[in-house]
Amino acid sequence: MSEVQYSGILIYAQLTRELYIHTVFFELLDKAKELSQKLGLVDVNAVIFTTPGLIDEYKESFRNKGVNKVYYFEDERLKDYSTEYYSKLLVDLTGVIKPEILLIGATNQGRDLAPRVASALHTGLTADCIELDINEKGKLAATRPTFGGQLMATILCKTYPQMATVRPNVFKINLNDNFFETEFVSCPVNLEGMEPHVKLLEFKRTVDSVINDLDSAEIIVTGGKGLKNDKGFELLRRFASSIGASVGATRGAVEMGLASSSIQVGQTGKTVHPKVYIACGVSGAIQHTVGMEGSDYIIAINNDENAPIFDIADCGIVGDVFEILPEFINQNKS
Template structure:
């Protein structure tokens, strides 16, 4: 019988990363297409911590949770965690393994997949089961013009998914979850990495974009810092948060933590205003679930106009100050 294994990441402040619940709900959907395949989680954490997560697992539709607890798991370590994960995977032989595309997920996933000689599809925006029972993982291809569905010919079929790409279950899916404790074999691991310190950072911008009602995002069309200053003025006039496309970040006009898109953040505001953003698929997938989308672009043929409710063809350098004046008046 096939089964689906999810990596349960523990955050620095000892919570389960919420991406697990988004993956769990998606896994329920995949499970139905695989004759109700078991949905399991793999949890590596410090001694005693798993107890506090049990209710969350029971309420999220997990059939099994494989737990490796040890005091040496106080801080995430690639070498320890990947060794333990690989041992458990070799034991339970999942057909599918899904991992959140967080910094930890993106660190451990390729380490596991390469060690198991299998494939890994990064930053998927769609997961399905095809007619042959294979995991069909969809992500944009280079250039942002097309989506590609990627299959894997070895097991487990592995994929990473960014937080907030999928939605968690609207209500509890209660299961008779079995918790299986595994004694990790870590005595013989040569410890080559030593944890020195952790300094908590300020994540204010990231949280602001997550909860923003209106986001005004700028792209390469804003050309320079003066363009971004106009964008910020306009955002202020309507009480919006500022975001950016990958192009603007690459040009050094905006910092990477406000990047929206496949490799940045996924946002779902009430209103998303895209200024000078052409609309590559990588950007669209990060904002397409906004309630309403407005585009400002000089090129009437820009793909962004295929993904918005309303727009204006024109130069953001002229339009943004006009709009700012209207809203400040």
């Protein structure tokens, strides 16, 4: 594979179940423009899968944001995400337009799709990156946490396209208007002879993901195993509502059945960076802290003075959450 024929950056624009373009696309777009400058202003393109007639709804979202081309596939069969259909078409497109970099959001869907596409293209993929850069040789340098976040590894790829997934909410969006034409390119949907082997029968939204929006929350209150039981989590929720915060949970708390995994913060959950993060009864396992260290200000309340959470908290309060939180709620009743 000659690298000369590979050029430009392609970003997968995932649609959410509600048919919005996932915000991780815009986060990747901003980063891609930065990478493009370092590569000598190569094209930044997007690919989207939609149903017939809907692409017009999205055109406005792509315009004036510095996207050169939007490649779109429209077909009734693409209504629900299908690993088989989507990976087949993305492999087809990549074979034709030959991007040097292919970026995908590390959502559940992205982490299902990306490895399938990478292995079909016989190329390398770096999962769940927290930083992307271009090195002195013009290669994508993708940095990701490994070993539960204890070590950061910068990974390079010998083949093309160089692929990476990046978690939502890792890169901040500061899109400047770019007043140039975005071209929309319809792509052939070649799914002849394919039948989907996986069928979606039912979807039930988990309650917590409706009332919680950790991705955009400015204040997050998180509970860990130290909250012990449902009553402890109820206390945490009351504390959160008293200061208008969203509620998060550690993996330990989720495994104890105190909270849904949809509000889990950490390496196997969400990455968040609110203005204020308050960790209650959280020990501070690296698995957790890797998902919240980007918060502007961290407060920790824990009765174990040796808990590792205190090493990364701006303000650590050694004390019992079961005494401090009720008293706080009491004082702040209006």
